[in-house]
Amino acid sequence: MITIIFYILAAITLASGLLTVLSKNPVHSAIYMIVCFFSIAGHFLMLNAQFLSVIHIIVYTGAIMILLLFTLMLMNLNEQHEPVKKVASRIAATVSACLMVVLLLGAFLKATPTIEAYKAAEIDFQSVKVIGDVILNEYLVPFEFTSVLLIAAMIGAVLVSKRENKA
Amino acid sequence: MHDILEQVGINNYIYLSALLFCVGVLGMLYRRSTIVMLMSVELMLAAANMLLAVFSVYHQDASAQVFVIFSMAVAAAEVAVGLAILVAIFRNIGSIDIDNLKNLKG
Numbered sequence: 001m002i003t004i005i006f007y008i009l010a011a012i013t014l015a016s017g018l019l020t021v022l023s024k025n026p027v028h029s030a031i032y033m034i035v036c037f038f039s040i041a042g043h044f045l046m047l048n049a050q051f052l053s054v055i056h057i058i059v060y061t062g063a064i065m066i067l068l069l070f071t072l073m074l075m076n077l078n079e080q081h082e083p084v085k086k087v088a089s090r091i092a093a094t095v096s097a098c099l100m101v102v103l104l105l106g107a108f109l110k111a112t113p114t115i116e117a118y119k120a121a122e123i124d125f126q127s128v129k130v131i132g133d134v135i136l137n138e139y140l141v142p143f144e145f146t147s148v149l150l151i152a153a154m155i156g157a158v159l160v161s162k163r164e165n166k167a
Numbered sequence: 168m169h170d171i172l173e174q175v176g177i178n179n180y181i182y183l184s185a186l187l188f189c190v191g192v193l194g195m196l197y198r199r200s201t202i203v204m205l206m207s208v209e210l211m212l213a214a215a216n217m218l219l220a221v222f223s224v225y226h227q228d229a230s231a232q233v234f235v236i237f238s239m240a241v242a243a244a245e246v247a248v249g250l251a252i253l254v255a256i257f258r259n260i261g262s263i264d265i266d267n268l269k270n271l272k273g
Contacts (some may be wrong), residue, residue: 006171010179010183014183014190017190017210018193020194021190021194021198022188026202026203033210036213040216043217044217044220047171056216059240064246068250069256085199097192100189103184125234131229142237146237149240156246157248161255
């Protein structure tokens with residue numbers, strides 16, 4: 001049962017990822033990407049990583065994709081903004097991506113890792129309570145630096161996209 | 168549902184992440200629209216995040232999930248700055264085609 005759900009979710013993830021990459025209209029790409037991120041959140045939920053799943057939906061589909069869609073609407077982009085690439089470079093891109101697939105999958109398939117049999121422990125290690133405990137005790141300083149990073153990114157984004165005076 | 172790794176196996180998760188990463192690579196190489204390239208970078212980041220979460224469950228350690236949360240914050244910052252740069256480029260050049268950005272070419 002769980003295996004079937006996993007395969008369905010994996011198919012949705014890969015298909016929507018491919019459609020993101022290949023669809024002509026950038027707005028369609030963004031919407032397929034939302035589907036892809038929801039299915040990744042589903043994977044997190046299947047792994048019982050509740051906090052990650054909710055954070056993934058909030059950050060990616062809530063914040064990042066709205067930002068991307070808003071920018072797309074602002075620039076009013078559609079298909080004719082993107083001229084077709086030359087056939088040679090398309091073929092080169094596809095061939096190199098396929099080579100990457102062959103390389104990675106070949107490496108993972110041919111490797112003989114020493115994976116000991118996984119057995120679920122009875123202890124609770126990924127509920128929201130435990131994650132909050134770990135963040136605020138063990139990783140408090142990186143957590144604070146994350147907020148500094150976000151403020152710096154915000155100020156940088158405002159400065160970069162501000163309209164310059166023609167002086 | 169805490170025994171999903173017993174049923175699915177960690178191998179399948181590794182393959183899924185590798186394939187999703189390769190889809191991101193394909194988008195990076197195949198498209199010319201800068202905004203779709205940014206989306207492909209997001210796909211690659213999401214694949215890496217998913218593998219981190221899977222290994223966190225495999226080792227039953229919450230630290231990797233905290234690391235995923237930090238990497239999501241970095242992704243959010245990256246998208247904000249990247250889109251700001253895109254808006255500036257669009258305002259100056261009038262398109263976001265990557266091939267038009269060759270002012271620095273000698």
